[in-house]
Amino acid sequence: MQTIPTSSGSPRELAYRETAGLEVTLLWNEHNDRLTVSVANARTREFFELEAGRDKAVDVFYHPYSYAACHTVLYTDALLAA
Numbered sequence: 183m184q185t186i187p188t189s190s191g192s193p194r195e196l197a198y199r200e201t202a203g204l205e206v207t208l209l210w211n212e213h214n215d216r217l218t219v220s221v222a223n224a225r226t227r228e229f230f231e232l233e234a235g236r237d238k239a240v241d242v243f244y245h246p247y248s249y250a251a252c253h254t255v256l257y258t259d260a261l262l263a264a
Contacts, residue, residue, distance in 0.1 A: 193218070197243055208234070208243040221246045 193209035196217075200206075203224035210217050217234040219242045232249050234242040242249045 197240075199243075206243060206246055208239060219243050219246050219249075221250075 193211045195207055196210050197208040198206070205220075205222045205224070207220045208217065209220060217236065217239045219232045219234050219239070220229070221231070222229045230246075230250060232242055232246060232253065234249075238249075
């Protein structure tokens, strides 16, 4: 997944990884200066996003399910998020 920043505040992709149908993307929104980690699982068709503080963004990127377990995360159909 690649995002292209625009003046409307679309997020910029900082990191991306894909393994066995699991896509994880670290995004930065320049407009509101927020970092998020987006997770899409092609096998289960689930999708979720987590906010990531600057000090933990890389850790959230590599361990999103650990952080999701500690926070209330709503899983949605991956096709809806596309």
